[in-house]
Amino acid sequence: MEENKTQMIIGFLGGVSIISVIGLIILAVAFVNLRGSGSVSGVGKVIDTVDLMSVSDGEHIRGNKNAPITIIEWSDFQCPFCQKFDSTTKRILDEYGDSVRLVYRHFPLDSIHPYARKSAEASECAGEQGKFWQYHDGLYAGQSSIQSGGVQFLKNLATNLELNADKFNECLDSGKFADLVEQHYQAGISAGVTGTPGSFLNGKALGGALPYESLKAQIDLLIQ
Numbered sequence: 001m002e003e004n005k006t007q008m009i010i011g012f013l014g015g016v017s018i019i020s021v022i023g024l025i026i027l028a029v030a031f032v033n034l035r036g037s038g039s040v041s042g043v044g045k046v047i048d049t050v051d052l053m054s055v056s057d058g059e060h061i062r063g064n065k066n067a068p069i070t071i072i073e074w075s076d077f078q079c080p081f082c083q084k085f086d087s088t089t090k091r092i093l094d095e096y097g098d099s100v101r102l103v104y105r106h107f108p109l110d111s112i113h114p115y116a117r118k119s120a121e122a123s124e125c126a127g128e129q130g131k132f133w134q135y136h137d138g139l140y141a142g143q144s145s146i147q148s149g150g151v152q153f154l155k156n157l158a159t160n161l162e163l164n165a166d167k168f169n170e171c172l173d174s175g176k177f178a179d180l181v182e183q184h185y186q187a188g189i190s191a192g193v194t195g196t197p198g199s200f201l202n203g204k205a206l207g208g209a210l211p212y213e214s215l216k217a218q219i220d221l222l223i224q
Contacts, residue, residue: 044059047105049187060105062133067101069201071102076120079196082140083140085209088210092216115150115154124171201219
């Protein structure tokens with residue numbers, strides 16, 4: 001009888017240990033994902049107009065949100081140079097890991113890109129459902145179709161990303177984030193942005209879609 005009790009206790013403790021280990025593994029994975037994710041799934045935030053180079057947790061940050069090196073990019077989803085610079089920044093983030101973060105802000109060039117502003121609003125509607133960066137990447141991947149597809153393309157992309165279509169369409173059609181996009185645009189003008197991408201490295205203007213090698217060289221100087 002005592003032997004059976006002992007076996008039951010050992011079995012129970014073994015089960016608890018296994019559950020504890022599994023729990024720790026889950027927590028560790030969640031911590032790692034959170035550590036490098038920044039505000040990947042948030043809705044954009046109004047920019048501080050007093051200090052335009054300051055970054056808050058509510059902004060769209062790709063990479064380690066606490067990274068010492070910051071690239072701030074005012075961008076336009078219909079801009080081919082922005083698409084090219086996006087590839088550059090992704091390469092930089094892959095190479096430098098937790099040392100660099102990218103902050104995305106809107107700067108639609110309405111005069112030459114008629115759907116840039118609505119694309120920006122659409123990305124915020126996607127962010128409302130936790131998929132800003134997925135939508136951001138989808139817009140650049142399908143950039144050549146934005147002009148021809150218009151608003152319907154934006155809605156189709158949301159469907160392809162398995163967003164709640166009704167909620168997304170209502171958000172986009174209502175212009176829910178129009179004021180936010182305009183605030184980003186005006187803040188960009190105040191920062192001296194005249195074209196896209198309007199990029200800054202730790203507050204220093206980069207002067208457009210800097211090639212990978214040039215951007216890497218500037219980052220290396222900051223790390224030394």
